[in-house]
Amino acid sequence: FLTIDDFDTEDKTVLVRVDLNSPMDPEGNILDDMRIRSHVATVKELKNAKVVLLAHQSRPGKNDFTTMSPHASKMSKYLGQDIKYIDDIFGTYARQKISSMEKGDVALLENVRFYSEESLERPVSEHEKTHLVRKLAPLFDIYLNDAFSVSHRSHLSIMGFTNVLPSGAGRIMEKEVTSLDLGKSGGGRPSIFVLGGAKVDDSMKVIEHVLSNNDVDRVLVTGLVGNVMLAASGVDIGEENMRFIEKQGYTDQIDRAKTLLDKFNDKIGVPQDLALNDNGKRIEVGVNELATTNHPVNDIGLETIVSYSKEIENAKTVVLNGPAGVSENEEFALGTREIIKAAAKASYSIVGGGHISAEVLNMGVEDSFYHLSTAGGACIDYLAGEKLPGVEILKEVK
Numbered sequence: 429f430l431t432i433d434d435f436d437t438e439d440k441t442v443l444v445r446v447d448l449n450s451p452m453d454p455e456g457n458i459l460d461d462m463r464i465r466s467h468v469a470t471v472k473e474l475k476n477a478k479v480v481l482l483a484h485q486s487r488p489g490k491n492d493f494t495t496m497s498p499h500a501s502k503m504s505k506y507l508g509q510d511i512k513y514i515d516d517i518f519g520t521y522a523r524q525k526i527s528s529m530e531k532g533d534v535a536l537l538e539n540v541r542f543y544s545e546e547s548l549e550r551p552v553s554e555h556e557k558t559h560l561v562r563k564l565a566p567l568f569d570i571y572l573n574d575a576f577s578v579s580h581r582s583h584l585s586i587m588g589f590t591n592v593l594p595s596g597a598g599r600i601m602e603k604e605v606t607s608l609d610l611g612k613s614g615g616g617r618p619s620i621f622v623l624g625g626a627k628v629d630d631s632m633k634v635i636e637h638v639l640s641n642n643d644v645d646r647v648l649v650t651g652l653v654g655n656v657m658l659a660a661s662g663v664d665i666g667e668e669n670m671r672f673i674e675k676q677g678y679t680d681q682i683d684r685a686k687t688l689l690d691k692f693n694d695k696i697g698v699p700q701d702l703a704l705n706d707n708g709k710r711i712e713v714g715v716n717e718l719a720t721t722n723h724p725v726n727d728i729g730l731e732t733i734v735s736y737s738k739e740i741e742n743a744k745t746v747v748l749n750g751p752a753g754v755s756e757n758e759e760f761a762l763g764t765r766e767i768i769k770a771a772a773k774a775s776y777s778i779v780g781g782g783h784i785s786a787e788v789l790n791m792g793v794e795d796s797f798y799h800l801s802t803a804g805g806a807c808i809d810y811l812a813g814e815k816l817p818g819v820e821i822l823k824e825v826k
């Protein structure tokens with residue numbers, strides 16, 4: 429695909445889709461700003477242009493589905509320049525602000541997922557007809573997609589501008605694709621995927637893909653993915669934990685997990701013990717003790733940590749995605765940290781996903797990893813050999 433090097437950006441108005449989606453606490457503070465920092469590289473290279481950033485935060489209905497205002501302040505600090513937060517996406521106010529920008533200015537539009545058509549997975553021809561594209565495109569000379577980490581979704585702001593405006597990849601998109609292409613061949617077999625975090629549907633899709641194609645020898649599950657697998661294997665994980673799965677809309681994933689366990693039983697590792705959160709206190713329990721608990725599972729247990737770590741250390745290729753538990757809470761960060769330590773000892777490892785990458789950086793072990801991806805779902809989809817719509821469409825641009 430084309431990159432910044434292929435465009436004359438002098439005095440041009442450039443629309444850049446970035447991914448600033450970050451873990452946030454209930455007060456609206458950004459807990460990890462790895463993605464925000466990463467995109468500064470692209471913006472700095474566009475100094476001679478007028479740069480408008482378009483991004484999302486979380487998903488409708490979630491507690492951290494908020495405005496992009498804190499992201500603009502954070503990014504301004506890293507950029508060393510004020511980024512104007514525009515409290516609108518494509519209305520008159522946004523368009524006036526964009527039209528009055530001067531060379532060197534940088535602005536960030538409102539959370540693009542506030543607009544309902546953004547998250548519809550539709551063909552490009554449909555996206556192009558939307559009000560968002562029709563109102564914004566005439567104001568821009570160039571569109572850059574720098575949001576590799578959302579490019580596994582055929583969402584409006586990823587797909588809708590590429591045929592309408594001269595389009596290419598930003599620096600993060602370029603770096604992710606180059607590193608992961610090199611990394612795809614991996615360090616050889618045995619190869620292990622360790623999948624955790626809360627995006628259960630994404631993980632199930634990847635497990636189906638890599639095990640059916642025999643691309644990976646073992647998949648170890650942790651986090652919410654682990655709970656769903658345990659429930660699928662017939663373990664009673666307790667009412668509270670079942671309710672949580674239901675609340676996240678993942679009840680249907682239990683049957684999907686059952687099918688996977690039936691087909692690939694010996695290739696999927698599930699936790700043998702877990703850590704419960706009893707009013708902030710860590711309590712270790714075996715899976716058989718879950719049935720009677722009202723406490724949420726917040727981490728994998730010690731025995732699981734030991735057995736997973738052994739497997740991981742001895743693997744030739746390790747891909748980590750998603751934390752093993754509520755890693756932002758000190759009491760429940762143990763599983764995630766120990767898995768990171770084990771993966772750092774493996775010959776070759778890649779880590780993806782906001783929370784777990786943040787932990788790698790906190791621990792200062794990033795140099796032991798072949799690649800620290802800014803992406804979660806997009807990273808594992810790409811490594812699993814899937815074609816990402818946002819990357820493919822950039823390749824089609826001539």
Ligand code: 3PG
Binds near residue numbers: 447577581627804805
């Ligand atoms: C991510 O955090 O992986 C990306 O920003 C995509 O977010 P999504 O899974 O809500 O689409």
